[in-house]
Amino acid sequence: MKKIGFFQLNSCSGCMFAVLSSTIFLDLLKSADIRLFRLISDVQTEDQFDVVFIEGGVTRNEEAALLRRLWTEGAKIITLGSCAVLGGIMSHSPNMHIDPVNKFVDPYATLPGCPPPQQLLGNLLMSAIDGIEFKLPEKNVCSECPFAQDQTYDVEITSLNALHPPKSCFLSEGILCLGPITRAGCGARCIKGATPCDGCLGALDRNLPSALANLFSVLKVSDSIREYAAIAFRYQKPELKFK
Amino acid sequence: MKIRLSLPMTRIEGESRLIVTREKDRITNVIYNMATVRDFKGVIIGQHVKDLPKIVPRICGICPVAHRIGAIKAIETAFDIVTPPIAELLRELALLGEIIRSHTYSVFFSTLPDIMFLADQISRQDILGVDRIQPRVLPIASKLFNCADELITATAGNTNMAFNLIPGGILQNITITQQQELVQQLHAAISHIKWAKEYYSWLLSEIEGEIQKYTLPQPLFISCFDTDKNRFSGTDQVELISEDGAKKTFPCIRYPEILIEQDMLEAPTKIAYFESSNKSKHLLAGPHARLTTLQTRSTKGKKSHIGMPNLFYSGLLRLDEIEFAITNSIKLLETRWKTSDDISVALQPQTSSGASSVEAPRGTLLYRVDINNRGRIKDIDIRVPTELNAKAISLIVKKIMTICLDLGWTNEQTLERVKMAVRCFDPCVSCATQTDIRFREK
Structure with missing residues (x-):
């Protein structure tokens, strides 16, 4: 059985809780040798791991050192959730510095999402146990959205929030939705729940500033939205000033 | 030393x-x-007030719904918004789902293995050991998680963001089919929780002598549980109850004056001064406090003896609260709701301040927010139950x-x-x- 560890860095525990409450968790307990998982046991082990799952961003030197040690020892590092993969919402703190895990080590696989979608999470966990390669979808959220339209958007984008379920694509209703540039895999869960996509699965082409620049270039975006463009970087600290 | x-x-x-x-x-x-340290205050200040409910669920992945409702209620207080009744119902149902979810984790994965260890049934804190000794535990936990997730998703949109709950109301209503399916699922969960309560009680009886060590010196109970409507989403009043049953009630917006901050070696901890005794006392938030609020409901401030809380009984109280959450959810879902198109009211940001109190699974969660004339957040203060409990710990x-x-x-x-x-x-x-x-x- 594969020796598995679940590590939490600076995070809210939401991704680990998603693992714990997932439908395949009982199978996971029986088919893997879980050596470290703070949510269910405080037993510490010095053993080497075959696979480690990392939740949260890196804020402390000790956390960076831990990642490097695990990597050096040969563990396959899998990043779980938007904080570990992209830096997450905490990267907007003006008082502390937070980095995604890939700044320190090369992850074997990544699954963003706040929290990661259950189906992809189940696939990832089983792939890790069976030693099968895990791949993220290479499509955008619009490919899963029942309201997606293949058209140009003439309506000015003036709002970030919906007040009712969409009758058509949010962008055609003047509400900013990041579905066109965001990686699929969530089944457009927020949009179906009357909330525009805010990009928790990260940019499809992995370069958010450039993807956003492209999106904004084909939309009519009001000045008030441009002034508040930080909303588009909720899960990833912008490296370019966007205005 | x-x-x-x-x-x-x-x-x-x-x-x-x-x-x-x-x-x-x-x-x-x-x-x-x-x-x-996680600097949420730094992340929140300067953001638009409508974004606050989207940010705060990330504070805690175990009870994000409570944080979202806390933020929404604080905003609504600031703008004098009266929430449509249907929105209040869905919020309460989502919170009940979170009570089931969080308490299931707490009891089945945290306290139960400890009790089994004390009863010499497993060698150390280990959920796999629990599964070997009592194979019903983990499948029941899994079913309760599933039940809670369905309830939260149907009412709040999803378990972690609860995006259906917004300041001023909700985005969309629950369908009758969803209501019926949930009722069926919740009914099926009742027998599981009854078994869990019996099993937990039996284990406690096996280690009765041992757990006496875990009786907490008499605290000051803190709760905002709405005893009139039996709601975790609370009132705008916070109640403090002392060992003799005396009560002090204050509007939640006044909590910064009532809960005195004591600097405990770099980490702030709230303790409260209670007027009747005029001295500081450690607080206890959570299931014991909610039970005490209910027990003293009819005494109307008359003196009565309140027993000292034993920590291992918190697990049993949590199982009671899961059962309460299930039966109350069924009751609310079976009620014929007056449906209307008015499921939310518009928000017009202005310079203002607001506060709220909610009973999160762990206890009273307090929010206070200051908003400027551009609708941006000027300042925010969030007091979480673990912080309130730190002195008691x-x-x-x-x-x-x-x-x-x-x-x-x-x-x-x-x-x-x-x-x-x-x-x-x-x-x-x-x-x-x-x-x-x-x-x-x-």
């Missing part, structure tokens, strides 16, 4: 720190605080360490007991360290 211990004693993100002062054979002081740890020292136990045995005591509070360090910038400045 001062001993500083940084232990993974909570199962959740972050590490708590215990600073123990020992003089010869006596433990003279114990301070419990949280070692990790220090006290129980001191008591247990003293007992263990008297018994001549090894450090390992002592620490095992200390960890159990802390886990009984169900602390979530990730949310308890969310705002304090002073910590870092020091």
Whole structure:
């Protein structure tokens, strides 16, 4: 059985809780040798791991050192959730510095999402146990959205929030939705729940500033939205000033 | 001699720190605080008020719905918004789902393994050991998780963001089909929870002598549970109840005056002054406090003796609350609701301040927010239950360490007991360290 560890860095525990409450968790307990998982046991082990799952961003030197040690020892590092993969919402703190895990080590696989979608999470966990390669979808959220339209958007984008379920694509209703540039895999869960996509699965082409620049270039975006463009970087600290 | 211990004693993100002062054979002081800082205050200030409910669920992945409702209620208070009744119902149902979800984790994965260890059924804290001894436990936990997730998703949109709940109301209503399916699923969960309660009670009876050590010195109970409507989403009043049953009620917006901040070695901890005794007293938030609020409901401030809470009974109270959440959800879902198109009211940001109180699974969660004339957040203060309980945690740890020292136990045995005591509070360090910038400045 594969020796598995679940590590939490600076995070809210939401991704680990998603693992714990997932439908395949009982199978996971029986088919893997879980050596470290703070949510269910405080037993510490010095053993080497075959696979480690990392939740949260890196804020402390000790956390960076831990990642490097695990990597050096040969563990396959899998990043779980938007904080570990992209830096997450905490990267907007003006008082502390937070980095995604890939700044320190090369992850074997990544699954963003706040929290990661259950189906992809189940696939990832089983792939890790069976030693099968895990791949993220290479499509955008619009490919899963029942309201997606293949058209140009003439309506000015003036709002970030919906007040009712969409009758058509949010962008055609003047509400900013990041579905066109965001990686699929969530089944457009927020949009179906009357909330525009805010990009928790990260940019499809992995370069958010450039993807956003492209999106904004084909939309009519009001000045008030441009002034508040930080909303588009909720899960990833912008490296370019966007205005 | 001062001993500083940084232990993974909570199962959740972050590490708590215990600073123990020992003089010869006596433990003279114990301070419990949280070692990790997450700067949510820094992230929130300057954001648009409509974004606040989207940000705060990330404070805690175990009880994000409570945080979202706390933020929404604070905004609604600031703008004098009267929420449509249907929105209040869905919020309460979502919160009940979260009570089931969080308590299931707390009891089945945290407290139950501890009790089985004390009853010599498993060799150490280990959920796999629990599964070997009692194979019904984990499947029941899994079913309860599933049940809770369905309830939260149907009412709040999803379990972690609860995006259907917005300031002013909700985005969309629950369908009749969803209501019927949920009722069916919740009915099926009742037998599981009844079995769990019996099993937990039996285990407690096996270790009755041992758990007497875990009785907490008499606290000041704090709760905002709405005893008239039986709602966790609370009222705008917070209640403090002392050992003699005397009550003090105050509007939640006044909590910064009532809950005095005591600097406990770099980590802020709230203690409260209670007028009748005019001295500081440690607080206890959570299931014991909610039960006490209910028990003293009819006394109307008359003096009555309140028993000292035993931490291991918190698990049993949590199972009671899961059962309550299930039956109350069924009751609410079976009620014929007056449906209308008015499921939300518009929000017109203006310079204002608002506050709220909600009963999160771990206890009273307090929000206070200041908004400027552009609708941006000027300042925010969030007080989470683990922070309210920190002084009580220090006290129980001191008591247990003293007992263990008297018994001549090894450090390992002592620490095992200390960890159990802390886990009984169900602390979530990730949310308890969310705002304090002073910590870092020091």
